[in-house]
Amino acid sequence: MTDVLSFIHFIVNGVMDFLVSIGAPDLIMAGIFYLMAAVTVLSALGVVLMRNVVHSALMLTASFIGVGCLYIYMNASFMGAVQFLVYGGAVAVLIVMAIMLTRRPDMAHSNPSRGALHQLGAAIVAAVFCLVMLIVSMASPFRTEASHLGDEVKGIADLMLTEYVLPFEVAAVLLLIAMIGAIILAKGVSENDA
Amino acid sequence: METGIVMTVANLIRGILMLILGNEFIVSVIMKLIGIGAMIGVISFAAILFTYTERKVCAFIQVRLGPNRVGPRGLLQPIADMLKLMSKEDIIPYGVDRVVWALAPMVLFVPSALAYAFFPFDDGAIFADVNVGIFLLIAISSQSVLTFLMAGVASNSKYGMIGAMRAVATSLSYEAPMVFSLLGIVMITGSLRMSDIVAAQQNTVWFIVLQPIAFLIYLTTCFAETNRTPFDFVECESEIVAGAFTEYSGMRWALFFLAEYANLLSISVLTTTFFLGGWSGPILPGFVWFWLKTIFMLMIFLWIRWTFPRVRIDQMMSFGWKVLLPLALVNVLFTGVGIYINRFM
Structure with missing residues (x-):
């Protein structure tokens, strides 16, 4: 029994040592990176090459999610989550929604080549x-x-609310203006108010 | 604090594998695979069990018997349902966008299953305890709305289209209050890590005591998130047949239901983790506490699901934007003030 076990240990360790010696861990990590990069780039290509504009929008989402995965791969999981939430969630949904509202009878050739x-x-x-x-x-x-931020979230928060507080506030005001503009465009404003 | 049951079992399996294979790295890879398998197992088991539970609870609320023919007390009903769904003809309606239509139910399952990686099932039993756990969880589960869009648009039917639009409207108006209601918890904990959130409740009180308003907001948004009555606008069968899943049948339709039950379990688990102290509790082991609380929350979700009528979609939208969101923001403000005062006491 112990002979069998030690034989298995010998084989497993030998295989592992061999794999490490030819640099398999690095190869696997690089492979994962290139896989995600390929998904991102190919789906970005799909956005411009697809015939159906709905497919283009979905490919765009795939590209966004690929970028988010790359962030997580590079240990920037906060950035990855922001990418998922903002681009993969909100932006992609708005784009698909906008396309749906401009629906035409034949969607198959809606993306002009x-x-x-x-x-x-x-x-x-x-x-x-x-x-x-x-x-x-x-x-x-x-x-x-x-990055020298230490803990990612804390680092970003510290920088954003101390050193870069002015750009942060300017961005906030800009978004507020955009929001008011959108509301006025959607609801209209009566001439008497002006 | 001794380690929980799950970790004890995991360490036992790890020890046995180590004895057989004798290589640290291989064993850790196999342990990760076992973890993934266990989570898929939990989801499948929950889906099978929930179909039965839901029908029985619904029958109890509506003073009926519910399934009672297949097996003792109808216990084999889920298996009969499963066989029925698998033996159905795979109907692909005319004029659908084939690839997108076929992909939608499969893709829908991905975010639902991925969310399980962040659940703290027991002390130390959490698959991916990343430093932005709660945020990444919200980000991943917000992806599911796009698959409803895919299903609805690709179906090439007006009911699917309306269902898809409603899915987007619901998620846009309920994601924001949900995130802001959880922000109070994150502020008190001072961390986005899921295990820290449970640990913070272990030392003090459950967050349902500190954040009662956030609890109610979160509970409300959960129904919109999982498309269940009173907010089931994506499918509401009496208005738009079945919304985004109208054109699906057989196993494809079953995948939608698998995802729905996975989401139902996941909101129960999340409410438990965020507001009811997760796996922490006296005397009984953490694993038992975790499931007791989760089943309690599940029963509350089922109770509300079968007791309340559906509200109108415009009422739901204005409720989300005009009541829940301001309430959540005020809650964040008061939490901040409370933390500030607490710091100087």
Whole structure:
């Protein structure tokens, strides 16, 4: 009995040591990253390539959720949760809702596809954007520098309510103005009030 | 504090696996898989049990007998239902958006099941005790509204469409009061971690005593969140057939119900965790306390579900925006003042 057990231990440990020696843990972690990145990028491509505009909107949601998963992968779970709640929840629902309200009889070809020249233009713009983003991300310190916030939520809260309190308040006022504007657009305002 | 039953069992399994395999890492991976399996088991078992419980409780409230033909006291009814649903023909209506339509019931189950990763079932028995637990939980469960939209839009039917629109309207007007009602708890605890929330109630009193208004707001929003009467606008069978699930039948329809019962259990668990002290309690082990409180909450949810009539959708919307949200905000304000005063006492 003990011989069998020690034999199993020997095999399991041997396999594990071998896997570690060829760098399997890093490979798996990198694989997860590339899987999520691929889902994000492919669904972002789907947004522009899908024929049905409802499918495009759903692909956009998938892309948002992919970005949220990437945040969580990079130990920024608070940012990930914000991404899920704001983009995956609210923004995506509003976009799908808006599309539903502009319903047309044939949804299958509602996302207009352009000619070859337009596609070429889009490809060039996308390539230039990728290049710029690559250079910026290579040159910026964000690439290597980890956050010094300590506990993520506390760190963000401290920074937001002390050092960056003015931008925070400005954003709040901006959102308030947008909200009032939306209400006026929806409800209308009588000329007598002005 | 000794560790709870669940952790004792988990450590026992871990010890046995360690004896056989003898590698720390492999054993921890297998333990995670066992944890996932256990949660799926809890969800499936709960869904089977709840179909029976719901019908029996409903029958009791309506002075009927309920299921009583299949097996002793109708106990085998869920199995008969399951066999019936599985043997049904898979009908795909004409004109549906095939892929989205087929994906919707499957995707709906994902956020419902993912939420179980954050439940503290017992002392230390929590699958993912992350530092933003409660926030991530809300974020993940808010995703489920999109699947109702998918189902409703892809069904290509007017009832599905109305159901989907109502799902969005409900979730938009009830998500905000729900989050703000939980903010008071987070302020008192000073942490977003689920285990900290339970620990904070263990040392002092249950949060239902400190946050009675938040408890009522949360309870109300829960019905909207899980689409149950008095706020079941997504399906309300007497108005729009079955709303977003009108065009589904057989196992696809059963998946919607599986998710609904998973959500029902999950709101009971969450109310227990946030307001009734989670697994903490005297004498009895934590695991038992946890399930006692959860079943108590479940019975309250069933009681309200079968006692109250459905309100009109516009009444529900104005109630959400004009009553619940201001009330939740005032609650946050008073909680803040209370914490501030408490600090100087």
